[in-house]
Amino acid sequence: MRRATVYRYSLPMEAGVVLRNQRLKTRDGLLVSLWQDDKTGWGEIAPLPGFSQEDLPQAQEAVRHGLSQWVQGASLTAVASAFSTLPSVAFGLSCADAELREELPQVLSTRCAPLCHGDPNELYARLGALPADAHGRKVAKVKVGLYESVGDGLNVSMLLEALPDLHLRLDANRSWTPVKAAGFARHVAPELRSRITFIEEPCLTREQSRDFARLTGIAIAWDESVREAGFTVQAEPGVAAIIIKPTLTGSLMRCRQLIAQAHAAGLEAVISSSLESSLGLTQLARIAQWLTPDAVPGLDTLDLMQAQLVRHWPDSVLPLTDVSALEIVWQSK
Ligand SMILES: O=C(O)CCC(=O)C1=CC=C[C@@H](O)[C@@H]1C(=O)O
Numbered sequence: 001m002r003r004a005t006v007y008r009y010s011l012p013m014e015a016g017v018v019l020r021n022q023r024l025k026t027r028d029g030l031l032v033s034l035w036q037d038d039k040t041g042w043g044e045i046a047p048l049p050g051f052s053q054e055d056l057p058q059a060q061e062a063v064r065h066g067l068s069q070w071v072q073g074a075s076l077t078a079v080a081s082a083f084s085t086l087p088s089v090a091f092g093l094s095c096a097d098a099e100l101r102e103e104l105p106q107v108l109s110t111r112c113a114p115l116c117h118g119d120p121n122e123l124y125a126r127l128g129a130l131p132a133d134a135h136g137r138k139v140a141k142v143k144v145g146l147y148e149s150v151g152d153g154l155n156v157s158m159l160l161e162a163l164p165d166l167h168l169r170l171d172a173n174r175s176w177t178p179v180k181a182a183g184f185a186r187h188v189a190p191e192l193r194s195r196i197t198f199i200e201e202p203c204l205t206r207e208q209s210r211d212f213a214r215l216t217g218i219a220i221a222w223d224e225s226v227r228e229a230g231f232t233v234q235a236e237p238g239v240a241a242i243i244i245k246p247t248l249t250g251s252l253m254r255c256r257q258l259i260a261q262a263h264a265a266g267l268e269a270v271i272s273s274s275l276e277s278s279l280g281l282t283q284l285a286r287i288a289q290w291l292t293p294d295a296v297p298g299l300d301t302l303d304l305m306q307a308q309l310v311r312h313w314p315d316s317v318l319p320l321t322d323v324s325a326l327e328i329v330w331q332s333k
C-alpha cells in the first residue's frame with residue numbers, strides 16, 4: 001500500500017535577502033511525504049525564483065502527476081528521472097524515494113563553509129572559532145562582484161592576512177568584466193592567492209573566466225555552467241571544482257553522476273544550497289556527508305530565513321514550523 005501527501009509551505013525570509021535583483025520576502029515550496037508499508041520518505045521541492053527554470057505551480061502540477069503514477073505502482077526512481085526539465089521536482093522526489101528505500105544515510109555533519117558578511121568584528125570572531133578540516137584549513141565563502149572589484153580585493157586580502165589558516169571560496173556569479181576581474185586580482189598579493197581555494201564563475205563567459213585563472217593563478221569553479229546545455233565535466237588548467245546545487249540540477253542520480261565525473265577528473269565536487277528549508281538542508285548535509293565527505297558543503301543559508309521547517313538543523317535556534325501548520329495541497333486516495 002502506497003500513500004502520498006503534498007504540503008505547501010511559505011517561510012518568512014530575513015529582511016533584505018536579494019536574489020538576482022529581486023527581493024525574496026518568503027521562501028515558498030512543497031514538501032512531499034510518502035508512506036509505503038511501514039516506511040516513510042520526505043522530499044522538498046522548492047524552485048528558486050530567478051534561478052530555477054520552473055515555477056512553483058508548474059512544479060506542483062508535476063509532483064501531483066508523478067506521485068499519482070507512484071501510488072499506482074510506478075518506480076519513483078524512474079518517475080523522478082523523467083522530470084529532467086523540472087530539476088526541483090526530480091530532486092525532491094528522488095530524495096523522498098531515497099529516504100523511503102533507506103538509501104540516503106542518516107548521518108549528517110553541520111560543518112559547512114560560512115558565508116562571510118555583517119559586522120567585521122563578529123565575522124573575525126566567527127572565523128576564528130571555525131573548526132579546521134583534515135588539512136588544517138578553515139574554509140569560508142565570500143560573495144564578491146556586488147560592489148567595486150578593487151574593494152573586494154582589499155577585503156579578501158584583509159581577511160587572508162588576518163587569519164593565516166583561512167582559505168576562502170569566492171563567488172562572483174559572472175559579474176566581472178575582464179578589466180574588473182583584473183582590478184580585483186591587483187589587490188590580492190600573489191602569496192595570498194593560493195589560499196583562495198577557488199572563485200565561482202568570475203566573468204560573464206567561461207572563456208573570460210579561464211583567462212582570469214591563467215593570468216592570475218587564482219583557481220576557478222563552475223557553478224552556473226554546470227547547469228547549462230552542453231557542459232561537460234572535465235579537467236582543465238585553473239579549474240578546481242564544480243558546484244552542485246541539487247534543487248537546480250535534478251535527481252539524486254544526476255547529482256551522483258556529476259560527482260563521479262568530477263572526482264574522476266580530479267575536481268572537487270561541492271554540494272551547495274538553493275535556499276532550501278531546514279528539511280531540505282539536512283538532506284543536503286546528509287548527501288554531502290555520503291557522497292562528498294572530503295568537500296565542505298556550501299549550506300550556510302538557514303539564517304536567511306526566520307523559521308525552520310518540520311526537521312531541525314542541529315544547533316539552530318530558529319523556531320520550527322510543524323507539519324500540522326502546513327496546507328495540504330494534494331493527497332492520494
Ligand atoms: O554555495 C553556498 O555556499 C551557499 C549558497 C549560495 O551561495 C547561493 C545559493 C543560491 C543562489 C545564490 O545566491 C548563491 C550562489 O550563487 O551560489
Ligand SMILES: [Mg+2]
Nearest residue numbers: 171173200223
Ligand atoms: Mg555561485
